[in-house]
Amino acid sequence: AYLADDFEVTGPDGGGGEEPGPVIPAAPAGLTAGATTTSSVALSWNAVSGATGYKVYRDGVQATTSTGTSATVTGLTADTAYQFSVSATNAAGESVKSAAVSARTAKNGTGPVTTVPKHAVTGYWQNFNNGATVQTLADVPDAYDIIAVSFADATANAGEITFTLDSAGLGGYTDEQFRADLAAKQADGKSVIISVGGEKGAVAVNDSASAQRFADSTYALMEEYGFDGVDIDLENGLNSTYMTEALTKLHEKAGDGLVLTMAPQTIDMQSPENEYFKTALATKDFLTVVNMQYYNSGSMLGCDGQVYAQGTVDFLTALACIQLENGLDASQVGIGVPASPKAAGGGYVEPSVVNDALDCLTRGTGCGSFKPEKTYPALRGAMTWSTNWDADTGNAWSNVVGPHVDDLP
Template sequence: MQHRSKHRGHRGHRARASLAGPLALALGAGVALAVGGAGTAQAVEDRNVARNAGFESGLTGWTCTANSGTTVTSPVRSGAAALKAVPAGLDNARCSQTVAVLPNSTYELSAWVQGAYAYLGATGTGTTDVSTWTPGSGTWQQLTTSFTTGPDTKQVTVYTHGWYGQAAYHVDDVSVFGPDGGGDGDPDPQVPAAPAGLAPGTVTSSSVALTWDAVAGATGYHVYRDGARVQTVSGTSATVTGLAADTAYGFQVSAVNAAGESAKSGTVTVRTRTGGTTPNPTVPKHAVTGYWQNFDNGATVQKLRDVQDQYDIIAVSFADSTATPGQIVFNLDPAVGYASVADFTADIAAKKAAGKSVVLSVGGEKGNVTINSDASATAFADSAYALMQEYGFSGVDIDLEHGINSTYLTKALRQLSAKAGPGMVLTMAPQTIDMQHTGTEYFKLALAVKDILTVVNTQYYNSGSMLGCDGKVYSQGSVDFLTALACIQLQGGLDPSQVGLGVPASPRGAGSGYVSPTIVKNALDCLTRGTGCGTFKPPTTWPSLRGAMTWSTNWDATAGNAWSNAVGPHVHNLP
């Protein structure tokens, strides 16, 4: 499948003794000397020489190519605004500013970025121009580099840009920290005001989601529970976990920056629920699965509340791995448009209340989680269960496309099932090659967890021709391809209720293998009723076949919901 704080430097005062006679301008670690009266040398203070470094004044001081930049109120790292820039066509969304500098001086250049590919650099330094970049992140991360100006350099252009064909990137808290070049840079920060608007969001038996208003000049926020600091975050929301059921807690928030910490906000008292998260609904006998994109790749951007009603299982794509083998986290992409994590978890709860299962997908085309030891199996189970508790996910989807170890992944899933209980939804989305025979690692995994497995939705696309259960070769994109390959699983030991047909929602949803909804409906009829078949005739029918899956609900929406409007009712009316 396709994958996918307003920081200003500390002011430094470095005095140097007066020098008589000829004066050599000196630079060391960001210190410069300027000539004063009567041949004396005066220290030049270090500061952030960038103007409007936190974009609190819109794009004042900044120039963005092709009108690619704008300021937004979410996501922001601190304060009330940040830059959002969107590459388009041959434009990489370059936003730049020319700053005043001193010759022969060193400057530390940094910025906080989020979203897709983001670059940070400086040109016109008079020495070696510099740049650094990141392929993107769902959370704020800091890019840093440094440059030294030439002997005659008094201005340098600093810039940030994205990359061609990629999604939007966000920038906040730019800093060009070094000797004051005489420009109108941002002032040093003052201790921020106390946050206002602290309010609870989703409350479970073990967690409370909190949101509050942004504070100008803040680079982060401390979250307090009953007077003890429990979290530090860069945004204006947090979820406090590890709480006892049916217990009242008092929460406060303070704002921080380089100048210090504000007073705490007023206390908000919240009582946790007596039970767990919203109970998992029962998956229908015949179900439609759709992958929901937690990123923007050109398909229609949706919130979970916008996912079409025909989908019974919604796979949130994707979890992210950490430096700890087996451990997963989930980072809500700001490109999706949620104001807070609490809004997202509320959407999950609403979908579950409507009878839908919302699972967290692990893997994807670009994602990978390594589970090849007892420790990594436990790390997976513990982190996955924590995410189920925190967000209300009904279970997990295994979409690992870079090889798996069935022995340890089986251990991981069984540990997770023991924690989550019998209501856990477990789905898989192997590639066609992964389910060609019962000796593959994926097939062995599916059989090993058959008693807790909900459905395997094999991806019948991006594969080329493959063998069917009759030993013949079939080309993708046909009724025969879907039915003859599904037959392998049906004859290989999976229950028919654990088999689904995975197809793209539109030609843009996959590199190859798109089939029209009519072909999908014919394949479903062939496997369950014995009608609508192509040249391949199954030896029997499997009326309890689970249904179909698509990548993705977003591509389906882009195509006017043609896939779900056609396939959804057909699946729900299977025998």
């Protein structure tokens, strides 16, 4: 016979056991290399069950960590091949490394590898909270082909810019996750650029020294974060001579992969003699698109000399005609509008009106009283301020305009 004290009952039937602790996760699968710059490689992989983090290795040496399933390895040498692997971690330890993938950084002067589609939708992403929906880059809908991160910051040195993520204003969005989301967007074929200016932006490029600082600091941000280029949104004026010099120097550094966009106000594009217009024409050889802001301006002259009120299809088409008939290629012209009435003081039009304007300019249909003498099938597309205000209305703007831009001739 056995006494009760001679043994104990354990396990699920007896109830005397302990819950099992975490086990070391499996090695990640699906590691792939995405967008590259001269100094960085974007990586992504499949999630691993039970993992709480990941370690990324470059040539067998840990390069960075991530809490998600993507990361960008920076600080690399141009035109150099590297091998990358990743492991999964949790409280129990670290998995074995994944199968390695190879990637080569871009050559100096070749620029980023992402390309802008023939017809493109541009959206400004807000690095601040002004009452619109707060987003991560990952939240930006797939309809957007170019995402302009708004905004860079001016330093005390004229022409120099920097960038600091507003983590507190964006609900704790970390710099690490921002970089990973940026790389993931590029891996999906999107261009992510840094926007300079805005309503309160004060970046002064008024001599050769400040032009050099602008080019150097912008390129440094492209190297550090992987930005594909820059957006010029200077609403307080610019000097065409020295901004052209700055952008030319930047293009020499970044190469033909540079994505260069501009967002002048309507008054800035009324004549090719205006400083903004002169800058666009002077950089035409490598300019991607000018998305003029067709809002917050009141009535303006169209290319036929008639006055048109903002908030109408005629305002969009007759003012676009000025750029189209005065030196810019149709592929360098886009229509910039607010995503919602809250996004601007005036000039909002329904997304369907934007589509009418696009059709009028590219197909000759959907026009109002103004009808251009010819069509411009290569028109680049449309822009909105902002992806955040778009999200505020359930992405009503991009859900309508995005597919239409894709279907342009």
